[in-house]
Amino acid sequence: MSAPANTRERTSFLLSVLSNPMGLIAALILLAMVLVAIFAPLIAPFEPNAVQIFKVNAAPGNGYLLGGDGSGRDIFSRLVYGARNTFLGALVAVTVAGVLGVTGGLFAGYYGKTFDTVSGWIADGLMALPAIIVLLALFQALGSSIYLSMAVFGVMLSPGFFRLTRNLVRGVKHELYIDAARVAGLSDIRIILRHILLVIRAPVVIQVSIVAGIAIVIQAGLEFLGLGDSNVPTWGGMLQDAFANLYVAPKSVYWPGLAISFTVASLVLLANAIRDRMQRGDAAPRAAKLPPAPTSVTAPLPADKDALLQVQDLVVGYPDRAGWKPVVKGVSLTLKRGEIFGLVGESGSGKTQTAFSVLGLLSTGGRVLSGSIRFDGDEITGLSEAQRHALRGKRIAYVPQEPMSNLDPSFKIGFQLVEPMVTVLGISKAEAKARALQLLARVGLPDPERVFRSYPHEISGGMAQRVLIAGAVSCNPDLLIADEPTTALDVTVQMEVLELMRDLQAEFGMSIILVTHNFGVVADMCDTVAVMKDGQIVETASADALFADPQHDYTKMLLGSVLEDPETRSYRAPEESAA
Amino acid sequence: MIGYLLKRAGFGLALLIVMSTITFFLVFSGTERVAANILGDNASDADIAALTTELGIDRPMLVQYGEWMGGALTGDLGRAWTTPGSVTEILARRLPVTLSIVGTAVVVMALVSAVLGITAAVRGGWADRLIQLVSVIGFAIPNFWLGLMLVVLFALNLRLLPATGYVSFSTSPLGWLAAVTLPVTALVLGGIASASQQVRGAVIDALSQDYVRTLRARGVRSASILYRHALRNAMPAALTVLSVQFIALLGGAAIIERVFAIPGLGELTVRSAIVGDVPVLMGVVVAMIIVVILVNMVIDVVNAWVNPKVRLK
Numbered sequence: 001m002s003a004p005a006n007t008r009e010r011t012s013f014l015l016s017v018l019s020n021p022m023g024l025i026a027a028l029i030l031l032a033m034v035l036v037a038i039f040a041p042l043i044a045p046f047e048p049n050a051v052q053i054f055k056v057n058a059a060p061g062n063g064y065l066l067g068g069d070g071s072g073r074d075i076f077s078r079l080v081y082g083a084r085n086t087f088l089g090a091l092v093a094v095t096v097a098g099v100l101g102v103t104g105g106l107f108a109g110y111y112g113k114t115f116d117t118v119s120g121w122i123a124d125g126l127m128a129l130p131a132i133i134v135l136l137a138l139f140q141a142l143g144s145s146i147y148l149s150m151a152v153f154g155v156m157l158s159p160g161f162f163r164l165t166r167n168l169v170r171g172v173k174h175e176l177y178i179d180a181a182r183v184a185g186l187s188d189i190r191i192i193l194r195h196i197l198l199v200i201r202a203p204v205v206i207q208v209s210i211v212a213g214i215a216i217v218i219q220a221g222l223e224f225l226g227l228g229d230s231n232v233p234t235w236g237g238m239l240q241d242a243f244a245n246l247y248v249a250p251k252s253v254y255w256p257g258l259a260i261s262f263t264v265a266s267l268v269l270l271a272n273a274i275r276d277r278m279q280r281g282d283a284a285p286r287a288a289k290l291p292p293a294p295t296s297v298t299a300p301l302p303a304d305k306d307a308l309l310q311v312q313d314l315v316v317g318y319p320d321r322a323g324w325k326p327v328v329k330g331v332s333l334t335l336k337r338g339e340i341f342g343l344v345g346e347s348g349s350g351k352t353q354t355a356f357s358v359l360g361l362l363s364t365g366g367r368v369l370s371g372s373i374r375f376d377g378d379e380i381t382g383l384s385e386a387q388r389h390a391l392r393g394k395r396i397a398y399v400p401q402e403p404m405s406n407l408d409p410s411f412k413i414g415f416q417l418v419e420p421m422v423t424v425l426g427i428s429k430a431e432a433k434a435r436a437l438q439l440l441a442r443v444g445l446p447d448p449e450r451v452f453r454s455y456p457h458e459i460s461g462g463m464a465q466r467v468l469i470a471g472a473v474s475c476n477p478d479l480l481i482a483d484e485p486t487t488a489l490d491v492t493v494q495m496e497v498l499e500l501m502r503d504l505q506a507e508f509g510m511s512i513i514l515v516t517h518n519f520g521v522v523a524d525m526c527d528t529v530a531v532m533k534d535g536q537i538v539e540t541a542s543a544d545a546l547f548a549d550p551q552h553d554y555t556k557m558l559l560g561s562v563l564e565d566p567e568t569r570s571y572r573a574p575e576e577s578a579a
Numbered sequence: 580m581i582g583y584l585l586k587r588a589g590f591g592l593a594l595l596i597v598m599s600t601i602t603f604f605l606v607f608s609g610t611e612r613v614a615a616n617i618l619g620d621n622a623s624d625a626d627i628a629a630l631t632t633e634l635g636i637d638r639p640m641l642v643q644y645g646e647w648m649g650g651a652l653t654g655d656l657g658r659a660w661t662t663p664g665s666v667t668e669i670l671a672r673r674l675p676v677t678l679s680i681v682g683t684a685v686v687v688m689a690l691v692s693a694v695l696g697i698t699a700a701v702r703g704g705w706a707d708r709l710i711q712l713v714s715v716i717g718f719a720i721p722n723f724w725l726g727l728m729l730v731v732l733f734a735l736n737l738r739l740l741p742a743t744g745y746v747s748f749s750t751s752p753l754g755w756l757a758a759v760t761l762p763v764t765a766l767v768l769g770g771i772a773s774a775s776q777q778v779r780g781a782v783i784d785a786l787s788q789d790y791v792r793t794l795r796a797r798g799v800r801s802a803s804i805l806y807r808h809a810l811r812n813a814m815p816a817a818l819t820v821l822s823v824q825f826i827a828l829l830g831g832a833a834i835i836e837r838v839f840a841i842p843g844l845g846e847l848t849v850r851s852a853i854v855g856d857v858p859v860l861m862g863v864v865v866a867m868i869i870v871v872i873l874v875n876m877v878i879d880v881v882n883a884w885v886n887p888k889v890r891l892k
Binding site: 116125127130131132133134136137138139140141142143156213217220221224225226227239242245246247250253256257260261262264267268269272359361364389390392393394396397398400402405406407408410416419420423424455457468471472474475511576 | 594597599602603605606608609610612613662711714715716718719720721723724727728730731785788789790792793794795796797798799800801803808811812821826827829830831833834837838845848849852853855857860863864867868871872885886887888
């Protein structure tokens with residue numbers, strides 16, 4: 001990355017933060033405050049400590065813009081001078097916290113080991129006590145200089161920077177470009193300076209904003225308690241004076257508090273604007289700004305008695321910055337009763353999204369934009385969420401890809417089997433338990449009682465997948481949608497699970513949609529196959545016909561790659577299933 | 580489980596000894612002016628020297644430390660320098676006051692943050708924007724200034740609630756409620772600002788897990804998915820927030836007690852800091868560390884109870 005490009009990128013980042021109205025307002029307020037602090041002698045009409053004895057607790061007027069304080073000093077002038085001390089104090093705290101925390105975090109994250117452990121303990125220790133209590137306890141040792149107190153406070157704030165930096169560094173440490181830099185012979189220091197600081201820059205700026213806000217509030221708190229130099233005009237000190245005169249001149253408490261609040265709010269809003277800018281890359285616009293989702297225009301096919309599921313011209317889209325981005329683009333398929341239907345394609349081809357739209361479980365934001373889904377003769381795209389809910393579990397079931405992440409880690413397996421049965425079938429808990437134990441035995445688990453009592457992390461991936469299959473068939477569904485059900489499993493377990501699904505299909509008289517990228521699985525299991533590419537079905541045929549005589553070039557290419565390298569993309573991550 | 584608790588307790592004890600040792604050397608290194616401070620401007624040098632000897636602060640630090648730690652291990656934290664009575668007695672009188680305020684604040688904060696955070700996570704839209712507004716306001720308004728404004732509004736103008744003072748719950752529950760309402764309100768806003776955001780994040784995170792889709796596919800009701808499954812899994816994150824916020828509230832109470840003239844630990848700390856009553860300050864630090872450790876242990880137990888992975892470790 002060349003230097004000019006870097007500068008331009010930084011400038012445009014800054015500009016886009018400022019193009020956010022909140023960010024701009026916050027930056028302007030802060031700029032104004034800093035200017036006031038710098039040019040305080042030019043702005044303040046009076047010396048901050050100049051006393052006019054007849055203006056003690058005076059109302060605004062007679063030259064005192066906001067009135068006089070408890071000693072007859074001009075509140076407005078003290079407010080202006082107070083900005084100086086506030087910003088300097090915050091600067092001291094932020095500098096100490098930032099330098100200590102970021103340096104420590106870089107070392108702990110980059111080198112790990114003992115330094116990481118020990119500095120983690122120190123960070124924990126520093127956060128175990130309320131900072132203000134520590135600062136109070138050290139008051140006699142530190143003396144009345146607020147800057148010394150703020151430096152100590154900076155030490156106590158450093159864990160925030162430390163944790164942030166450490167976690168960010170650990171996150172990027174094993175990225176390929178860092179490895180590449182290391183292989184290229186760059187020294188650690190160069191790598192840290194060139195690559196890692198780039199990653200942590202924006203989060204650290206956000207943290208600086210937040211910590212500056214905290215520092216300003218705590219500093220004012222200490223001064224309010226009387227732990228500052230009474231000759232220096234400070235916002236906290238002014239609040240102390242206003243507090244002492246609360247019954248005489250209650251309005252004096254407004255101004256210093258407003259000054260603190262506006263400053264701190266500006267810092268937070270600026271931090272939010274930077275955060276929003278950082279997250280904007282993947283964020284979708286609000287639903288209100290999207291064009292309305294187009295509604296179904298195609299007339300659905302007439303109901304076919306032999307078909308359990310008829311999908312016609314299905315379009316599924318997700319919102320992005322430009323509007324609706326289709327991921328499924330006009331898919332049509334017909335699933336006969338008792339059939340196993342393979343939906344094959346590369347990842348990103350839209351096969352999983354097609355399956356989820358049949359379940360009515362698209363991820364957040366996703367929507368069926370047009371087309372028709374007819375289940376057992378009835379159109380289901382227009383149904384309410386409650387009506388879709390009534391179908392799920394009872395008539396349409398789902399077996400996921402990744403067994404471990406699809407069981408709730410906080411509940412025992414027994415509960416996770418019993419709860420849906422009680423809800424969907426309306427049977428008692430005891431009946432559901434008996435049925436769950438039968439099913440666990442049926443899916444080939446040797447000790448159903450033990451599995452029933454176990455938590456998900458206590459069983460293997462293969463066992464977990466059997467549990468999920470047991471759960472899916474527990475309410476006698478007509479249609480089972482299996483999304484890559486064997487991809488995450490050991491090779492040996494894969495065959496057993498497929499066999500189990502085939503047996504259950506015959507036993508329960510289900511139809512199955514099997515989403516997979518694995519032609520071996522297709523050949524083994526499926527009656528009919530549809531090949532998907534880029535959101536569309538390019539070819540549908542019986543499994544035998546597809547393997548014997550593929551029509552579409554893409555199908556030929558996929559089949560060809562399987563023949564050249566039968567292991568391609570299958571049998572991924574056996575170690576996960578061992579967990 | 581018991582082994583786990585013993586381990587946590589041992590870790591807490593180690594933390595207590597290390598932290599109190601560090602604090603001792605920091606705090607006792609600033610005692611040169613203390614005798615003069617206590618005696619005031621008119622004291623003679625001889626008087627100051629006599630008091631310095633009487634307090635024992637002319638001896639080497641290590642000797643003072645040995646004496647203090649020896650006493651501390653048997654529950655004797657020494658005598659206060661500027662008020663009559665032993666430090667332990669003073670703390671026993673002050674601590675319940677602070678804990679009743681901080682404890683109430685923690686409960687209020689947890690309830691409000693849970694409701695706000697869950698609503699924002701599930702509903703989005705207006706609830707999301709409300710929570711963002713609350714988080715900026717809560718962060719930007721210092722709790723003691725809010726306290727002052729509440730006093731001006733409710734005590735001076737509307738005359739609804741007392742501006743200052745404290746009534747213990749056992750004396751008069753209603754009097755206690757009236758006394759703590761304004762301080763607790765002033766104290767919790769900042770905590771709610773921070774905690775509700777984090778509850779929102781934890782719930783959104785839990786709801787986006789794979790098993791939530793699978794549970795929905797099984798026909799489990801949305802209410803059960805949210806309140807039973809998602810909340811249970813969001814609990815560890817929420818409990819961590821609670822333990823961080825508890826410490827923040829303890830600190831906040833120090834200033835709030837000053838505003839409302841509540842005779843708690845915070846008010847004691849401020850007064851002792853200004854006059855330099857070092858044994859009392861040490862006592863306050865020790866008491867706070869113990870409270871923080873105990874609260875964290877309770878949180879660990881709850882965490883182990885909700886989270887089977889922790890429990891089995």
